[in-house]
Amino acid sequence: MYNQEGKSIRSRVSDFYRKSDSGYFILRPFYKLYEFGLMLIPDKLIIQSSFKKHMGYSLDLDNPKTLNEKINWLKLYDRNDLHTIIADKFKVRDYVEKKIGKKYLIPLLYHTKNPNDLKPENLPSTGNYIIKTNHDSSGGVIVRDPLVINWNYIRKRFKHLLKENHYYSTIEWQYKNIEPRIVVEQLLTYDDGSIPDDYKFHCFNGKLAFVMVDFDRHSNIRTRNLYDTDWNLLPCNWGRPNGKELNKPENFEEMKMLAETLAKDFKYVRIDFYLVNAKIYFGEITLHHASGFQKFYQKECDEKYGSMLNLKS
Numbered sequence: 001m002y003n004q005e006g007k008s009i010r011s012r013v014s015d016f017y018r019k020s021d022s023g024y025f026i027l028r029p030f031y032k033l034y035e036f037g038l039m040l041i042p043d044k045l046i047i048q049s050s051f052k053k054h055m056g057y058s059l060d061l062d063n064p065k066t067l068n069e070k071i072n073w074l075k076l077y078d079r080n081d082l083h084t085i086i087a088d089k090f091k092v093r094d095y096v097e098k099k100i101g102k103k104y105l106i107p108l109l110y111h112t113k114n115p116n117d118l119k120p121e122n123l124p125s126t127g128n129y130i131i132k133t134n135h136d137s138s139g140g141v142i143v144r145d146p147l148v149i150n151w152n153y154i155r156k157r158f159k160h161l162l163k164e165n166h167y168y169s170t171i172e173w174q175y176k177n178i179e180p181r182i183v184v185e186q187l188l189t190y191d192d193g194s195i196p197d198d199y200k201f202h203c204f205n206g207k208l209a210f211v212m213v214d215f216d217r218h219s220n221i222r223t224r225n226l227y228d229t230d231w232n233l234l235p236c237n238w239g240r241p242n243g244k245e246l247n248k249p250e251n252f253e254e255m256k257m258l259a260e261t262l263a264k265d266f267k268y269v270r271i272d273f274y275l276v277n278a279k280i281y282f283g284e285i286t287l288h289h290a291s292g293f294q295k296f297y298q299k300e301c302d303e304k305y306g307s308m309l310n311l312k313s
Helices: 009-019 021-039 043-055 067-077 081-087 092-100 151-161 252-263 299-308
Strands: 108-112 129-133 141-143 182-186 198-204 207-215 223-227 268-276 279-286
Touching (some): 043 067, 067 268, 067 299, 092 252, 092 279, 129 151, 198 252
Antiparallel strands (some): 108 182, 129 141, 129 182, 198 207
């Protein structure tokens, strides 16, 4: 059900819970009861139900064919301790440093397990950083000028976020046992202050399958292009419409090499990079893009890339 602005009641309740003190304290007991209920239901049943709701057809786990089906198969049947490490936005830094080198990491400015530590004297006075948690996909808070930030609100928000377990939102096992932490990283921007495009390298069985580029990630009008391994625009849209024309990056081959190096230990993985002033920065490693619940505009693209991913390798 939607209101006049087109925003679902579920989204409004979620905003009330996550963005207001009163909403948090009113709804928190019900959320904990919801989590307890999920513990009693097998992961397989929850994932099958969610898949049918988002994708419009039943999930075939015995003979998965589409890419989204195979991503959900991996959620259930491909789990190991390394997945918890690379899903942790703090611990993954050591993993990446060992694999491809420290020079590709976004500078880490601060980290803590205590939200009360989030105050201006502990952070750069110049601003231009992002505060986020290591254990979910909340997106974080961008701070350009510390003097205009409501730090009391920030501390309360992250106090709430540290109590959340992203596993119960998506049944992605890798998030279940991450020790929550707050991390503060330098904010990457282009020279005009805008947020850089997000290059997402989707790798199958250790090799690049296609590249997804997200534009205007922190705006209400997000667009996305998909490119093949030679940077030809693909006639596929995964979740969003096409955006601006984008020339092949000069260091595309280096980005490809880095992505495949990081992807060697996984059947399917998405490796994210940013490119600022010709310098490559590692963003994150994602095991299950959109939790396997995002439709392609063209079903044949879901089938094509599903046929390319080998779950037995």
